[in-house]
Amino acid sequence: MERIKIAVCGDDRHCLQIMENKIVQNVNRKYKNKIQVDQYDRHVDLNLIAQQYDVICFNDHFIKAFAMTDRKEVVLSLKRKIKTYYVDDIYYVEADMKNTHIWLEQSEVIEPLSFHEIKSLLEGENFIQIHRSYLVNCKHIRSIDNCLAYMKNGACLPISKYRKTDVYQQWKSYLQTFGSNG
Numbered sequence: 001m002e003r004i005k006i007a008v009c010g011d012d013r014h015c016l017q018i019m020e021n022k023i024v025q026n027v028n029r030k031y032k033n034k035i036q037v038d039q040y041d042r043h044v045d046l047n048l049i050a051q052q053y054d055v056i057c058f059n060d061h062f063i064k065a066f067a068m069t070d071r072k073e074v075v076l077s078l079k080r081k082i083k084t085y086y087v088d089d090i091y092y093v094e095a096d097m098k099n100t101h102i103w104l105e106q107s108e109v110i111e112p113l114s115f116h117e118i119k120s121l122l123e124g125e126n127f128i129q130i131h132r133s134y135l136v137n138c139k140h141i142r143s144i145d146n147c148l149a150y151m152k153n154g155a156c157l158p159i160s161k162y163r164k165t166d167v168y169q170q171w172k173s174y175l176q177t178f179g180s181n182g
Contacts, residue, residue, distance in 0.1 A: 004035045007053040011041060019057060074121050076111055083111070087125050091153050092136040093118050105153050126178075128170045130159045138174040 008019045016039040023037055038053075050056065072087040085102065094101040095115035102109045102118075111118070119127075119135055126138040130149050134157050142150045147164060149157045159167050 005053045006037045006055045008057045009040045090137055091140040091151055095133040126174055128167055130167050
């Protein structure tokens with residue numbers, strides 16, 4: 001039988017040592033010293049170690065930190081700079097002539113992009129165009145009532161009467177797929 005390779009990943013070296021000791025105590029009885037346990041912190045490239053190990057164990061803090069690094073970003077190429085925003089942080093986007101207002105939880109950023117440009121960048125990211133001037137992140141819609149979308153940051157946005165049916169259907173589909181927590 002080949003040696004079983006196990007990686008333990010986490011933030012706290014003491015917790016990692018405890019995890020390793022428990023694995024060695026419990027697994028060694030059955031496999032008689034045919035295991036190898038290595039410890040890694042949050043800076044490890046999981047893609048590299050995933051191929052080298054039979055089992056990878058995580059502590060809770062590491063799982064939360066790893067989930068944060070897996071967030072999708074939208075990249076805006078502006079005239080002399082490049083900006084990035086986490087898709088989940090964008091509540092909605094509002095058109096304003098040649099600029100676009102990007103609304104986050106408690107702030108607004110104005111970017112010199114057309115609404116069409118930002119809409120194409122956010123395509124496939126669970127945003128719904130509710131009005132000719134508004135694109136909203138389904139994750140941040142609290143409720144929809146009549147012709148208004150109520151956002152989790154307190155904003156109340158108009159829904160075009162021509163888009164109303166599509167908006168309801170798209171949001172309903174989103175909720176059925178992802179639930180209310182997105």
